[in-house]
Amino acid sequence: GENVEQHPSTLSVQEGDSAVIKCTYSDSASNYFPWYKQELGKRPQLIIDIRSNVGEKKDQRIAVTLNKTAKHFSLHITETQPEDSAVYFCAASRANFGNEKLTFGTGTRLTIIP
Amino acid sequence: DTAVSQTPKYLVTQMGNDKSIKCEQNLGHDTMYWYKQDSKKFLKIMFSYNNKELIINETVPNRFSPKSPDKAHLNLHINSLELGDSAVYFCASSQGPGTGVNGYTFGSGTRLTVV
Numbered sequence: 001g002e003n004v005e006q007h008p009s010t011l012s013v014q015e016g017d018s019a020v021i022k023c024t025y026s027d028s029a030s031n032y033f034p035w036y037k038q039e040l041g042k043r044p045q046l047i048i049d050i051r052s053n054v055g056e057k058k059d060q061r062i063a064v065t066l067n068k069t070a071k072h073f074s075l076h077i078t079e080t081q082p083e084d085s086a087v088y089f090c091a092a093s094r095a096n097f098g099n100e101k102l103t104f105g106t107g108t109r110l111t112i113i114p
Numbered sequence: 115d116t117a118v119s120q121t122p123k124y125l126v127t128q129m130g131n132d133k134s135i136k137c138e139q140n141l142g143h144d145t146m147y148w149y150k151q152d153s154k155k156f157l158k159i160m161f162s163y164n165n166k167e168l169i170i171n172e173t174v175p176n177r178f179s180p181k182s183p184d185k186a187h188l189n190l191h192i193n194s195l196e197l198g199d200s201a202v203y204f205c206a207s208s209q210g211p212g213t214g215v216n217g218y219t220f221g222s223g224t225r226l227t228v229v
Binding site: 034038042043044045046049087089100101102103104106107109 | 170
């Protein structure tokens with residue numbers, strides 16, 4: 001089955017700086033890679049996703065890059081703000097294979113230092 | 115109007131008891147899931163139903179039994195609760211396999227504490 005590794009497990013950055021979280025996956029058939037943000041005591045919420053036919057996707061201050069050959073993808077947050085503090089999860093799945101499930105990484109606790 | 119709602123939000127119970135968690139979605143999605151989030155925040159899939167049919171059943175003790183009376187509801191019943199069952203259980207839904215729309219919408223979670 002799919003195995004998703006995520007690094008780092010904790011990350012502290014100064015407000016205004018950039019944060020980068022990296023994930024690798026094992027199943028070369030995986031083709032859908034979402035990122036979720038989970039604030040303390042809340043549900044995970046989808047913040048951005050990317051499919052395997054795209055190398056990069058941006059949405060305001062967040063961007064995701066995908067390297068299919070190396071089987072890794074990354075989340076980039078620029079101009080970080082205190083409200084970006086949360087646990088971030090990457091995930092991977094074989095979309096459209098009829099038995100899809102998201103396999104999550106182990107999470108990164110991001111702390112923005114004011 | 116909550117898209118995926120779970121009840122109860124908190125559940126404290128003694129070892130050996132049987133309990134149920136309910137989940138309902140009003141998004142018209144075909145697929146629903148149960149995930150378990152342990153104390154280290156790791157999210158692991160337990161079950162998935164597509165249009166009331168079980169399609170994913172991970173390695174979960176058979177004390178856990180899901181039930182989907184219709185595609186908008188997915189309940190989780192747990193028999194003979196053990197201390198290790200303490201976790202946050204999240205229900206989620208998605209458009210379903212083959213639709214090209216894969217994002218999950220999560221419920222707010224049920225924090226189960228077994229004492």
